[in-house]
Amino acid sequence: MRRHALTYRAFGRPLETLNMETADAPRCEGKLRVRMLCAPVNPSDLIPISGAYSHRIKLPAVAGYEGVGRVIDAPRKYAYLIGKRVLPLRGDGTWQTILDCDPVLAVPVPDAIPDVVAARAYINPLAALTMLESWPVKGKRVLLSGAGSNCADYLGAWAYHYGAREVAGIYRSESRVARLEQLGIKPVSIRDASKISDVARESELVFDSLGGPVASNILQLMAPGAMFIAYGLLTGQAIQLDAKPRAHYRRFHLRDSLARMSAEAWQHKFSHIWRLLSQADMPNYQVFPSQDWRQAVEMALCPSGQKVLLDFTLHLHD
Numbered sequence: 001m002r003r004h005a006l007t008y009r010a011f012g013r014p015l016e017t018l019n020m021e022t023a024d025a026p027r028c029e030g031k032l033r034v035r036m037l038c039a040p041v042n043p044s045d046l047i048p049i050s051g052a053y054s055h056r057i058k059l060p061a062v063a064g065y066e067g068v069g070r071v072i073d074a075p076r077k078y079a080y081l082i083g084k085r086v087l088p089l090r091g092d093g094t095w096q097t098i099l100d101c102d103p104v105l106a107v108p109v110p111d112a113i114p115d116v117v118a119a120r121a122y123i124n125p126l127a128a129l130t131m132l133e134s135w136p137v138k139g140k141r142v143l144l145s146g147a148g149s150n151c152a153d154y155l156g157a158w159a160y161h162y163g164a165r166e167v168a169g170i171y172r173s174e175s176r177v178a179r180l181e182q183l184g185i186k187p188v189s190i191r192d193a194s195k196i197s198d199v200a201r202e203s204e205l206v207f208d209s210l211g212g213p214v215a216s217n218i219l220q221l222m223a224p225g226a227m228f229i230a231y232g233l234l235t236g237q238a239i240q241l242d243a244k245p246r247a248h249y250r251r252f253h254l255r256d257s258l259a260r261m262s263a264e265a266w267q268h269k270f271s272h273i274w275r276l277l278s279q280a281d282m283p284n285y286q287v288f289p290s291q292d293w294r295q296a297v298e299m300a301l302c303p304s305g306q307k308v309l310l311d312f313t314l315h316l317h318d
Contacts, residue, residue: 002022002025002098003098004021005095006020006021006062006064007060011050011054012051015294018063020293025100027100028100032074032086032101032106033098034070035072035097035312036069036088036094036097036098036099037067037311038312040119040309041296042150045065046063049063062095062096064096064310066089066121066123067095068086068087068109068115068118068119068121069094069099071084071086078103081103085115086106086108087107087122088101088106089105089107089122105263107121107270109274112278117277120150120285120307120309123254124150124151124153125276126254128158129154129158129272129276130252138164139164141167141203142164142203142204143203143207144167144170144207144209145207145218147169147171147176147180148172148173149232150307151209151232154280157184157280157281160184161276167184168185168187169185171189196214196218197221200222201221201222204223204227205226206218206219206228207231208230209232210232210233210234211230211234211235211236211238212238212239215230216240219247219249222245223247224246224247225248228249228250229251231252285307286308286309287308
């Protein structure tokens with residue numbers, strides 16, 4: 001069986017280091033064999049290719065952290081999964097046509113969940129759900145920085161589900177305003193320093209994906225007892241403070257939570273995620289055939305570009 005895989009053999013710019021490689025797919029005993037259907041192109045997929053996490057990536061590597069596929073072979077114990085859709089996660093990269101994964105960590109996909117929703121049900125939804133469970137929002141005023149991201153969408157929409165009093169979001173592109181208002185998130189322009197200062201003083205819980213000067217200013221202005229959660233660094237700049245903040249500061253990395261999570265707890269998390277996603281109105285993705293991966297990556301690298309999915313089904317009979 002032949003496998004097509006978007007592989008990188010050195011670290012660097014994704015468009016320069018990624019290549020679609022074709023080779024035989026040797027069978028891995030004890031694992032599910034999954035034929036991939038589609039996978040998103042997220043910043044979290046592209047950043048490792050640059051070498052940001054080179055200390056924990058062994059080259060050559062297949063890109064991609066999430067996606068959905070259909071089981072085509074399985075050990076006898078898991079034969080009931082053959083023909084079913086799963087998320088083949090936490091193993092080899094998902095940007096390939098054939099993937100072997102640990103059956104304990106493969107997440108079955110409910111029939112009612114479309115492929116395009118299932119494909120992006122891991123990184124951002126799980127991060128958002130875990131943060132909301134770790135730092136309850138009920139009755140609180142919540143502020144999201146980097147409100148143009150998928151994770152911020154989930155945090156904002158689900159914060160109301162969990163009882164937040166009000167959610168505000170700091171946006172960079174005006175194209176985001178309508179989307180934020182649709183989700184009930186109060187839009188705040190990143191260029192409106194005065195408004196950011198006002199909302200920072202009022203916020204009891206901040207989820208920050210920006211870092212840099214904006215996040216530094218927010219943390220410095222927050223009231224005593226408020227909570228600031230740093231979960232991203234989209235600006236590429238660390239938070240710099242002139243004085244010790246009055247608010248509590250915490251960092252969140254999904255990989256730290258996964259390291260402590262049992263396989264049973266992992267599967268249980270997704271039972272919540274499927275329910276929340278079935279009720280959510282998330283933005284559509286532009287779908288590219290996997291052969292057009294360069295155009296897909298170019299769009300994903302554009303800050304104001306539409307969200308992107310790679311479709312692997314054209315390789316189904318290769």
